Amino acid sequence: MMSLIKHEIKIDESFYKVEEIRQLTRETFSLILPKARFAFKAGQHISLGIYGDYQSREYSIYSGIKDDHLEVLVKEVNNGYFTPKLRKLKVGDLVEIHGPFGNFGMEPKATETGKFVFIASGTGIAPFRSIARTYPEIDYALIHGVRYTTEAYDRNEYPGDRYILCSSRDTKGTYHGRLTGYLKNCTFAAETQFYLCGNSDMIFDALEILKEMGFERDQIHCEVYF
């Protein structure tokens, strides 16, 4: 008789109390939760539910793996079902977390020698903040596309020479226009690894630009937001 019982089924769901809510703009805020036993890799996402509600949504983790709390970045969607409910949460309310999920990110060893370009639209910056906080020595450039420069969430955390802010509706960013406009005029080292996170239209356009520049698809990693 062969030994058949090897894997215990991991229970990956838990309830967490909201510890703090950080208001970043009029529409965008972050939920700070206790990290407790929650282990993840920088770049992964979780499924977030509200206690008593049957729906859940996926959010990239906004905090680093060494931070003593778990944080997610939320932008309220007008007339949406879920984000207005998240907006109403108060400190002490319960949320339900499943995960972590996904393979978006890099092996820790790769961060020691690799060159990385992170391309984000809006709250798609979340996994890159997690990566930057987890691997402070990593060699990266972060190209962040927003409508208004007020949406440059926690920009003071990134070294000025690594953070490029592309704002399409005001001129206070590094570049005025869409991030794809900026990207077209960039040059990157041949061995660069690209990480793209945001809405599917931005990712599609950025992918095309990078492929036209001659980069292999294997060098480009995508996390689509919905």
Add this chain to the structure above:
Amino acid sequence: MSKNKSPHTDSLSPLSGRGLGEASGEAVGLRVAFKTLGCRLNQYETDALVTDFDKAGYQLVSFDESPDVVVVNTCTVTNQSDQKSRTVISQAARKNKDAVVVVTGCMANNFKEKLESQDNITFVVENNRKSSVLALVDAHFSGEILHPNQLPQDVFRYEPVQKSLHTRSAVKIQDGCDNFCTFCIIPMVRGRAVSRPVADVLESVRKTIENGFKEIVITGVNIGRYEDGETRFEDLLVKILDVPGDFRVRISSLEPDGFGDRFVELFSHPKLMPHLHLCLQSGSEKTLLRMRRMYDVGQFRKTIHQFRSFYPEFNFTTDIIVGFPGETEEEFHQTIEAVKEFNFSHVHTFKYSVRKGTRAERLENHVPEKIKTARSLQIRELSEENKLRYYQSLLGKIQNVLVEKATKTKASGYGDLYVPVEFQGKDIQKNTVHTIKLTGFSGEGERLVLVGELVGLCV
């Protein structure tokens, strides 16, 4: 939830002294019927349950032969799967009013509470407890009150298949998926990706071969992501191919990401059969992004070229979803072009259907049913054209055919390339491999079959 329908306890001994999940071997006279819906993994899990019940003394019968137990292994991957599963459950229960009705599989996870509230179902068993269905049924017939939630949770607790409903046997190496494609319910009903330990996989392969199977199918939900310590999918495949014995190996459905040259080279091994079911899903880059697939069309193309440059006749089949939310005419046209270009010999076409709780449910621009139906028809027609062209290219070639069906004068089965082949031959035995020269076709459309002449007996 157990409703204790007509327990048959008279002729059976109690289960005292046995652990959960162990068979009694004392169910003489009891009859069990199975019905499986959906994927190869489900088929394998049913086959393993058949082996369990057979070893325990149950007689395997059809739904029409008054079984004492009916086990429906359901699927929930599309609305149609749900519908089929519901129909089978109703028929099984209606035809066998006194039988113990066990419903398991993905629908049991997705609609657990609803199914538990149905009077015509005795037990609802979730996927991670499916391997202990025999213990549950045994307990029921012994008068024990056992709730399915008391069964052990283990997705790999399956015995190697001995008594099977099929000629080839699957070996499960992995379960669950972490990809979270936006259309897919599977991560919710099969759970997180877990890999079976290497030693268990190899032992299962050895025992399956000892049990007389000449072909094994490596199966799981997302087998390309197999990972047990340092052992990845390709490493495991090498170890499986190194198991002594005269058998051939197939790979079930595979996600088209993360292949290296080494994987391609492995197909030069005589045991590894030259066919892959690589799930493209769409030929449109934009649609693939919205589906949250892990590859693009260019990468898929590269994989196909890699294989065909080594093995020109390599057989690729695929899955395509038509009418995914937001799929424009142009995007659908790109899928048509991809199906033509990659020359899949078969396309399993799915009309997109909303799965509650998935991200695609929340996407905008859902495609009307009428358009999905029309697109599905176009892909099916194209698939048939591809199949005919591919089969034509094989005429005059040799295939080693594992016989699945045989009469006194005729036999049929699948060749190395996973193409159906019929041939004439006297008293051909099932589960034997014969060398066949392909000479023509019979049937048409999806039922097209290659016809050949017997050249020799391999095994």
